[in-house]
Amino acid sequence: MATLCLLPALASAQNLLGLTTSPTSGVHRTYQNPAWLADSPHRVFVSLGAGNLHANNNYVRYQAPFSLLRLITGQVPDEYRRSNGNIKFESTYTQETLDDKPKNATVWGDFRGPALQLAVGNRTVIGLSSRLRVAGQVWGASEQLLSALRASLNSSAFYSIPSRNNAFSVSTNTYAELAASVGHTVLETDEAKLMVGLTIKYLVGFTSGYFVNRGLTYQVLPDANVPSGGYLSVDQVSADFGYTSFLQNQNLTLRSLVNGHPPGRGVGFDLGGAYVYKPDPDGATLRAGIALTDLGGINYTADAYAIDQQKLRFFTSDFNDVRNSEQIVNVIRQKLRVEESQNQGSFTSGLPSSLNTSVDYELPTGLGLQMAYWQDLRSNSAVAMHQPSVVALVPRYEHKWAAVSVPISLVNGAVLAGLSLRAGPIWLGSDNVPGLFGNSSNGIAPRGLDVYGGIAFGFGSRGSTNE
Numbered sequence: 001m002a003t004l005c006l007l008p009a010l011a012s013a014q015n016l017l018g019l020t021t022s023p024t025s026g027v028h029r030t031y032q033n034p035a036w037l038a039d040s041p042h043r044v045f046v047s048l049g050a051g052n053l054h055a056n057n058n059y060v061r062y063q064a065p066f067s068l069l070r071l072i073t074g075q076v077p078d079e080y081r082r083s084n085g086n087i088k089f090e091s092t093y094t095q096e097t098l099d100d101k102p103k104n105a106t107v108w109g110d111f112r113g114p115a116l117q118l119a120v121g122n123r124t125v126i127g128l129s130s131r132l133r134v135a136g137q138v139w140g141a142s143e144q145l146l147s148a149l150r151a152s153l154n155s156s157a158f159y160s161i162p163s164r165n166n167a168f169s170v171s172t173n174t175y176a177e178l179a180a181s182v183g184h185t186v187l188e189t190d191e192a193k194l195m196v197g198l199t200i201k202y203l204v205g206f207t208s209g210y211f212v213n214r215g216l217t218y219q220v221l222p223d224a225n226v227p228s229g230g231y232l233s234v235d236q237v238s239a240d241f242g243y244t245s246f247l248q249n250q251n252l253t254l255r256s257l258v259n260g261h262p263p264g265r266g267v268g269f270d271l272g273g274a275y276v277y278k279p280d281p282d283g284a285t286l287r288a289g290i291a292l293t294d295l296g297g298i299n300y301t302a303d304a305y306a307i308d309q310q311k312l313r314f315f316t317s318d319f320n321d322v323r324n325s326e327q328i329v330n331v332i333r334q335k336l337r338v339e340e341s342q343n344q345g346s347f348t349s350g351l352p353s354s355l356n357t358s359v360d361y362e363l364p365t366g367l368g369l370q371m372a373y374w375q376d377l378r379s380n381s382a383v384a385m386h387q388p389s390v391v392a393l394v395p396r397y398e399h400k401w402a403a404v405s406v407p408i409s410l411v412n413g414a415v416l417a418g419l420s421l422r423a424g425p426i427w428l429g430s431d432n433v434p435g436l437f438g439n440s441s442n443g444i445a446p447r448g449l450d451v452y453g454g455i456a457f458g459f460g461s462r463g464s465t466n467e
Helices: 026-031 034-039 068-072 143-150 254-258 325-335 433-437
Strands: 042-057 060-062 094-096 103-112 115-120 124-141 168-188 192-222 230-243 264-277 285-301 303-315 346-350 354-362 367-376 390-398 402-405 408-411 414-417 419-423 426-430 448-461
Touching: 026 034, 026 042, 026 115, 026 124, 026 168, 026 448, 034 124, 034 168, 034 192, 034 264, 034 285, 068 433, 068 448, 094 143, 115 448, 124 143, 143 192, 168 264, 192 285, 192 346, 303 325, 414 433, 426 433, 433 448
Parallel strands: none
Antiparallel strands: 042 103, 042 115, 042 448, 060 094, 103 124, 115 124, 124 168, 168 192, 192 230, 192 264, 230 303, 264 285, 285 346, 285 354, 354 367, 367 390, 390 402, 390 408, 402 419, 408 414, 419 426, 426 448
8 A cells, every 4th residue: 555644754845055056066056057067167077976855844943952953863862752762742842833824844855866967069068967856745734724733633722613725735755866968058259158958857756645635624623532632524625635555665775766666757857048247257257047947747657536525524543543654544545535446546746846047146266146046836736846935145155175155045934044065075064054953942943954965076177168
């Protein structure tokens, strides 16, 4: 049966601002705009690997006595653990943000494998890359529904308050990507050049799940069988629900990546254009780019259902004996009265399509400043992952053997401060440094975390395409 819970566990967007916005980051710039390949200063660029873990939301702030960094690295002190070693995570460790806005949450992992970039002649640069993307999202959920679920339906404050038209989506996706990119200078003068780029991606999907709610009318009612308890009474629900069952409740391993018959296949594209203006050979450089990234999707052979039901009841006790994602899906199927005869047999999960724009100003001293913008292009009702919209300002200093940047970004309504460092071929950074160390003691209440690193280097200098 199913291997995938429909709530985000570990999990893809692709910011890595300190790395992506650097003019010397080679093939990593293609994730922002494939046209930047043609602007690479290196004839050859090799990336041995890179990784990113990221989480953000606009619903709760983290206020535990231990940091998120300690939590994800397993360094939580014993005083906050039970006798069996499990963490005692109290409801007071998070604080709701209640502002009557739809709530979004994203957790992703972006694991980039070996990549190679080569200059072919003076005007063309090609790139080959690979990566594994793991993501989970809640998109457009109402405060009222999330608050009731957070309280485990046990708060009388939510009883008998009707709620209608709660459109939202929950989705997860795990897939591998093999990509070929090309950047080409189509026009160059002594002062400027115009470039275009294209990336084609072959996609292999391993696991995916979604619940896209088109309309939900519900109320929380007191449970006569549980003192101070409640249950979710659903008057009407109209939704799409699907999931894969490839891994049979096993972890994703290298063997499962290369063996077996994954249920998903697809193709994706990135398209971009870029302009570089440098009127003085010894002066400043102005760059501007625009791109459409992650167009396409993955078609899965899997279970998929269209749901239109009335008069359903959900109790917290329904999930008391759940131990894995297969059991979670079985409970959901049962409660939604899903019949196998309704199974459509396949679904398509869209990539996190976005419009990316950037303007960059760089001095010959190595100082630079980039303003970047990522805009989500997927509708709230799409069976797809979303690229959270980002506005970023990234000041930096670049040297042959070292670099530093301080990304400042607006993500999901929160201002994030980051730091990225390069020493030789080694990159290490975070787009949200306070998110790593915030806890109830230091007064920092983050809404997520971010950390990334990698090893990459370039060699051989490219001259003007007029040479």
